Amino acid sequence: MSAAVEITGLVKRFGAVTAVDGLDLKMPRAGLLALLGPNGAGKTTTVEICEGFLRPDAGTVRVLGLDPARDGAALRPRIGVMPQGGGAYPGVRAEEMLRLVAACAATPLDPAWLLDVLGLASARRTPFKRLSGGQQQRLSLACALVGRPELVFLDEPTAGMDPQARRLVWDLLAALRADGVSVLLTTHLMEEAETLADEVVIVDGGRVIAQGSPSALTAEHAEDAQLRFKARPGLNTDLLGAALPEGYLVRESSPGAYRVAGLVNPQVVSTVTAWCAQQGVLAEELHVGKRDLEEVFLELTGRELRT
Amino acid sequence: MTATGTRFEPGTFTPAPGAGSHPRMLLTHARIETSLTLRHGEQILLTLLIPLALLVGLSLLDFLPTGELGSLSRVDWVTPRILALAVMSSAFTGQAIALGFDRRYGVLKRLSATALPRWLLVAGRLVAALVVVLLQVVALGIVAALLGWSPSAEGIGAAVVLLVLGTLAFGALGVLLGGALRAEAVLALANIVWFVLLLAGGILMAPSSLPGVLGELVALLPSGALAEGLRTALVDGTFAWDAVATLAVWAAAAGALATRTTKLT
Numbered sequence: 001m002s003a004a005v006e007i008t009g010l011v012k013r014f015g016a017v018t019a020v021d022g023l024d025l026k027m028p029r030a031g032l033l034a035l036l037g038p039n040g041a042g043k044t045t046t047v048e049i050c051e052g053f054l055r056p057d058a059g060t061v062r063v064l065g066l067d068p069a070r071d072g073a074a075l076r077p078r079i080g081v082m083p084q085g086g087g088a089y090p091g092v093r094a095e096e097m098l099r100l101v102a103a104c105a106a107t108p109l110d111p112a113w114l115l116d117v118l119g120l121a122s123a124r125r126t127p128f129k130r131l132s133g134g135q136q137q138r139l140s141l142a143c144a145l146v147g148r149p150e151l152v153f154l155d156e157p158t159a160g161m162d163p164q165a166r167r168l169v170w171d172l173l174a175a176l177r178a179d180g181v182s183v184l185l186t187t188h189l190m191e192e193a194e195t196l197a198d199e200v201v202i203v204d205g206g207r208v209i210a211q212g213s214p215s216a217l218t219a220e221h222a223e224d225a226q227l228r229f230k231a232r233p234g235l236n237t238d239l240l241g242a243a244l245p246e247g248y249l250v251r252e253s254s255p256g257a258y259r260v261a262g263l264v265n266p267q268v269v270s271t272v273t274a275w276c277a278q279q280g281v282l283a284e285e286l287h288v289g290k291r292d293l294e295e296v297f298l299e300l301t302g303r304e305l306r307t
Numbered sequence: 308m309t310a311t312g313t314r315f316e317p318g319t320f321t322p323a324p325g326a327g328s329h330p331r332m333l334l335t336h337a338r339i340e341t342s343l344t345l346r347h348g349e350q351i352l353l354t355l356l357i358p359l360a361l362l363v364g365l366s367l368l369d370f371l372p373t374g375e376l377g378s379l380s381r382v383d384w385v386t387p388r389i390l391a392l393a394v395m396s397s398a399f400t401g402q403a404i405a406l407g408f409d410r411r412y413g414v415l416k417r418l419s420a421t422a423l424p425r426w427l428l429v430a431g432r433l434v435a436a437l438v439v440v441l442l443q444v445v446a447l448g449i450v451a452a453l454l455g456w457s458p459s460a461e462g463i464g465a466a467v468v469l470l471v472l473g474t475l476a477f478g479a480l481g482v483l484l485g486g487a488l489r490a491e492a493v494l495a496l497a498n499i500v501w502f503v504l505l506l507a508g509g510i511l512m513a514p515s516s517l518p519g520v521l522g523e524l525v526a527l528l529p530s531g532a533l534a535e536g537l538r539t540a541l542v543d544g545t546f547a548w549d550a551v552a553t554l555a556v557w558a559a560a561a562g563a564l565a566t567r568t569t570k571l572t
Contacts, residue, residue, distance in 0.1 A: 051420055053571070073424065078328040081420035086413030091343050103335040104421040106325030117315075128412070143417065148323040168314070176317035181322055 002065030004029045004151050004182035005050055010059035011029075012045050012206075019045040022059070023205030025106065027199070029150075032183040033174065037203035043186040044084060046203070047153050050184070051081050064151060077105070080149035084156055087140045088128040094139050095124035098146060105147030109250050114142045119165065120219035133160040141169065143174070152176065154185040158192060170196060190294040200293065204301045217296050227260040227272060229283040243275045244268060264288050326422035330390075330451040334371070335432030336423070337467075339436045344401065352513050353501075354397040354443055362389045362447060366454045379542065386451040387466075387537035393443040394470060395530055398436045398477035399484075400501040406485030407493030429482070436478045440470060459544030466540040472554040473533040479561035480529065486569030504530040513538075529557045 005027040012020040019040040027033045035043045048054045049061055052068035061068060066075045088097045095115060102108035115124050118138040123131055131139065137160055144152050151216065157173075158166045166189075170197055178182055187193055193200050194214045195212045202210040202217075210217060233255040240260075248262035260272060270287065276283040291299075344350050366382040376384050394553075409415060418428055424433070458466075484500075485493050505511055509531025514522040525531040526549075536550025 053416065053420075072373075077422035078324040081417075083413060083416055083420070086411075087417035088412060089339070089343055089414045090408055090412045091347060092339060094415075096339055096342075100335050100339055101417070101421055102327075103331050104327050104418075104423045106327055107323045108327075109320075140417075143366045145320065147421070148320065150322040150324050171314045175317075178320075179320040181320055275500060300320065 001029060002062065003027060004031070004064060005033075005184060006060075006062045006119065007046070007050075007291060008060050010046065010049065011057045012042075012054060013057050018093055019206055020049070020056075023203065025201060025208060025211075026185060027182065029182050030177070030180045031198040032177045032185070032196055033199045033201060034197035035184065035186045035201050035203060036188075036190075036193055036297060037186075041203045041301075042206040043203055044155055045206075047155055047184070051079070051153055052076070067098060068215065077147070078150050080138050080144035080145035080152035082152070082154040082157055084159070086136070086266055087143065088136070090129040091127050092304055093125050093127060094120055094131060094135075096129060097139065098142050098270060101143040102146045107148060108146045109143075109148060111146060114146055118142050119168065134162055134165050137161055138165065138169075141172075145172075151182040151184070154183065156186055156188065158187070158189065166192075190292065190297060194293045202297060209300050210296070214293055218293055225250060226262070227264045227269060227286070227288050229258055229272070229276075229286040230256055231276065231281045231283050232256060235279065235281065240272065240275050244271055312326070329424075329427065332423055332427055332484075333431055333434065336427065337434035337438070340432055340435030344397070344405070344435065344439050345442075347405075348399075350401050350405070353451075354393065354401055354439065355446060358396065358443070358447060359450060360434045361392065362386065362450060363454070365389075366451075380455060380457075382451055382454045382456045383458070383542060384560075386447070386456050387448060387541045388510050388534050389451075390444060390466075390470065391473065391530065391534035391537055392505060393447060394440055394473045394533060395477050395501065395504060395510070397439045397443060398474045399481040399548070400497045401439075402436060402478055403485035403497040404490075404494050406482060407488065407490035407497075410486070410570065410572055411490040413572060419571060433475070433478060436474055437471065440474045444470065458522050458541040461544035462540035462542075462546075465546040469533060469536045469540060469550060469554065471479030472551060472558060473529065473536075476529045476554045476558040476561065478557050479565055482569060483561050483565040486565060504528065510534045522555055527553055529554060532557075 003026055005025065007023060009022050010023040011018070022044065023046060035046070037043050044055065049056050050063050050068055052072040055069045062076055064078055068075055073093070095111060097226050098111040098115060101169040102111050115121055120135060120138055120142070120143065123135055128136065128139070137157065141154070141157055143177060144154060158169050161169065170192065197214060200211065200214050200217055201208055233252070235252070235258065237250040237252055237258065241248065244250070248260055248268070250258065253259050260268065273283060327481065362385060365385045415428070419425065484497060507525070508528050509525040514526040514531045514535060516522070517525055526535060531554035532550040536547040539545055539547040539550065
């Protein structure tokens with residue numbers, strides 16, 4: 001059976017801007033792949049090429065073995081799409097919109113059930129433009145799922161949702177995966193990727209810069225276990241470094257958040273807490289462990305805000 | 308791990324892909340497009356209330372130049388022109404504005420990501436436009452009849468052909484405009500064009516009443532062709548081939564251009 005998505009050497013330019021620059025990606029069936037990357041990394045462009053909305057300038061894209069630019073009519077009945085933002089008539093009622101999308105499918109899920117599951121039962125007669133941002137997102141997700149697709153593309157599915165709705169969607173995505181649906185999602189939430197994804201692909205500058213399972217990505221530099229703690233901002237990290245043995249690096253990663261990189265042993269923990277005590281500082285949230293996905297991501301894509 | 312997975316029965320989402328039946332898609336799409344138009348206050352004002360007000364006002368009040376009327380009653384003179392206005396209002400102006408905002412809200416992209424074929428996306432809007440024109444003609448016809456309208460019975464068939472062709476021509480022009488520009492620009496331009504064609508495009512004034520070559524040019528506009536064609540049909544009871552040909556050319560040209568230029572977002 002062909003892969004859910006297979007991309008080789010994908011290039012897409014918009015005028016002088018190269019949005020996707022030689023991207024390769026292979027996603028097996030019945031898995032959940034999370035595409036991570038800073039804004040402008042090329043995530044949405046890649047997804048829209050897979051959906052057949054944009055044509056690549058170079059490279060090959062196969063979705064369920066089909067070329068989305070050429071075989072769109074054969075591909076569309078098999079996939080579900082949740083675009084970023086919008087996706088309904090401004091005046092249409094939530095249930096009408098879902099029923100219209102359901103009418104396009106051969107054996108759709110029951111729209112009333114799906115609205116109920118997604119917490120939209122009370123909003124089913126509300127015009128789209130009067131739904132809250134989170135409700136619009138949930139309706140859009142319902143439209144992506146109602147046709148019982150083999151493969152769904154979800155572009156930032158939980159953006160703008162409150163924590164309850166986000167957890168509901170995570171449950172739903174886990175159920176999709178368990179039922180054999182292939183899911184490709186883009187997200188900015190590291191927790192989302194870490195919790196759900198079989199495979200995380202980090203994209204920057206239109207290329208894949210890292211990929212692997214969440215545990216493999218965070219374990220890649222396992223020897224760099226580290227100690228983190230919080231205290232008042234502006235501690236002299238050079239002084240703390242001097243108190244530690246040679247080879248340890250101390251830095252204030254964000255105001256009031258400190259990281260000690262190097263092999264962490266009981267002696268090091270004791271030295272750090274003793275030093276803090278000398279300074280009259282209470283070290284809070286003292287934590288020893290491997291890096292989380294967010295740290296891997298920031299390390300790979302840089303900490304600076306892009307402008 | 309926060310996802311529990313217990314909220315959904317296993318097998319709930321087991322894939323069962325496939326396209327729905329085309330008649331069902333067309334019916335659902337056309338029904339939604341129609342009810343969105345009928346639910347929209349500004350659309351009702353444009354497509355029904357303004358034509359009704361003009362029909363009643365021009366039939367009852369002595370605005371019209373008597374030279375144009377000849378031996379006709381005012382309502383017999385006014386009604387074919389108001390029907391042309393109604394078609395232009397809904398198929399062109401209303402359609403263009405709705406499409407402009409539908410694009411802004413991403414509905415075309417949403418629908419073109421489903422199994423709905425592209426031709427059906429257009430066909431659904433067309434069927435809805437024809438249904439709305441039918442409702443307009445029935446409402447305006449009833450009011451005109453109450454005002455004493457007596458159309459030529461032999462011309463009814465020709466009028467129906469002209470109304471359908473006029474809807475197609477104006478509908479294609481509406482899609483051309485609504486599919487090309489930003490929603491606000493569509494809104495402004497569609498209203499300006501409506502107003503200009505109403506006054507100077509052969510709807511309120513017969514092309515023949517305009518000076519020199521201007522009259523001949525206006526007769527070639529879709530508004531002039533539709534209004535004159537309907538007048539010929541409903542007053543004289545004859546089939547205006549030139550009007551039919553003009554509308555067919557507009558429909559084909561605008562339709563061909565629109566399929567190239569219409570943007571999804």
